[in-house]
Amino acid sequence: MHRAIALYSGGLDSLLSIIIVIQQGIEVIAIKFLTGFTSPLKESDLEYARQFGFEIKEINIKEKFIEILKNPAHGYGKNLNPCIDCKILMLKEAKEKLSEFNASFVITGEVLSQRPMSQKREILKLIEKQATLKDLILRPLSAKILPPTKPEIQGVVNRELLYDIYGRTRKPQIDLAKKFGIEKPPQPAGGCLLTDPSFCRRVKDLMQHDELTVENVELLKIGRHFRISEKCKAIVGRDEEENKILLSKGAFIYPSDMKGPVVFLIGQYSAKDIDTAASICAFYSKRKEVVIKLPQEKIKIYDATTKEEIVKYRV
Numbered sequence: 001m002h003r004a005i006a007l008y009s010g011g012l013d014s015l016l017s018i019i020i021v022i023q024q025g026i027e028v029i030a031i032k033f034l035t036g037f038t039s040p041l042k043e044s045d046l047e048y049a050r051q052f053g054f055e056i057k058e059i060n061i062k063e064k065f066i067e068i069l070k071n072p073a074h075g076y077g078k079n080l081n082p083c084i085d086c087k088i089l090m091l092k093e094a095k096e097k098l099s100e101f102n103a104s105f106v107i108t109g110e111v112l113s114q115r116p117m118s119q120k121r122e123i124l125k126l127i128e129k130q131a132t133l134k135d136l137i138l139r140p141l142s143a144k145i146l147p148p149t150k151p152e153i154q155g156v157v158n159r160e161l162l163y164d165i166y167g168r169t170r171k172p173q174i175d176l177a178k179k180f181g182i183e184k185p186p187q188p189a190g191g192c193l194l195t196d197p198s199f200c201r202r203v204k205d206l207m208q209h210d211e212l213t214v215e216n217v218e219l220l221k222i223g224r225h226f227r228i229s230e231k232c233k234a235i236v237g238r239d240e241e242e243n244k245i246l247l248s249k250g251a252f253i254y255p256s257d258m259k260g261p262v263v264f265l266i267g268q269y270s271a272k273d274i275d276t277a278a279s280i281c282a283f284y285s286k287r288k289e290v291v292i293k294l295p296q297e298k299i300k301i302y303d304a305t306t307k308e309e310i311v312k313y314r315v
């Protein structure tokens with residue numbers, strides 16, 4: 001039996017592409033690449049895998065992705081999404097796995113001209129060239145309007161059973177989902193945080209202060225964020241769950257009765273930064289007694305920072 005590797009985002013397009021290929025009797029191993037900006041596998045992904053008969057593997061590329069994000073050779077999309085370089089990275093990683101998984105080609109859920117930059121005809125070609133996967137990337141949703149790939153030429157895949165979807169319309173994909181019995185179709189793409197402008201504002205702040213690391217990106221997903229000085233940033237927990245996470249990371253500022261947010265500092269903090277963070281803690285907890293546990297526990301009285309300062313520091 002022939003086997004293919006699929007780039008699986010968890011979105012509808014990648015799922016449809018996998019099903020189309022499976023229906024031609026090809027075994028598919030779907031790879032969900034973990035970049036730090038996309039969600040990990042969900043229960044629904046595993047359900048689709050069971051329903052349609054494919055295997056899913058997660059591969060961590062967070063460190064490599066961060067390096068790309070700092071300086072993408074092909075630039076950013078509308079927000080901080082380095083889609084062209086991201087695709088090249090994922091395809092290169094997939095290529096590395098071809099022999100390990102005994103697969104002979106790669107499939108993606110890309111649709112010609114669906115996205116203004118990364119899915120133009122010439123860009124698809126460029127991505128293919130840079131990933132050194134010439135003729136080995138099959139895009140089942142648009143294959144009929146793209147040049148034939150090696151698996152089609154060799155008769156492994158029947159081109160006639162592939163599709164000619166073009167542009168931004170979603171109707172053909174929704175129709176296909178119905179045809180394949182997908183009751184609740186997932187979103188078109190996998191939901192990348194780098195397309196969310198407010199999340200990108202926080203990422204930009206880390207970049208500008210040379211603090212973009214895998215660990216700091218994880219922290220962007222929780223709490224309120226404040227740039228309190230050039231070298232220091234404060235994260236304020238919004239609920240018990242977030243407070244627990246921040247305490248486990250080493251947060252040492254919190255209200256003395258623990259009824260309010262924990263504050264975690266990133267970077268190099270001065271005594272002034274600690275005072276500012278404690279005043280922010282006083283603001284959100286509406287309490288003046290704040291513990292500074294560094295290293296021994298000291299309770300100090302702080303006035304809450306002003307609303308104007310909160311707005312000024314907010315990232």
Ligand code: SF4
Pocket residue numbers: 035038081082083084086087192193194195
């Ligand atoms: S949206 Fe995010 S995950 Fe998708 S290609 Fe662009 S950078 Fe990569």
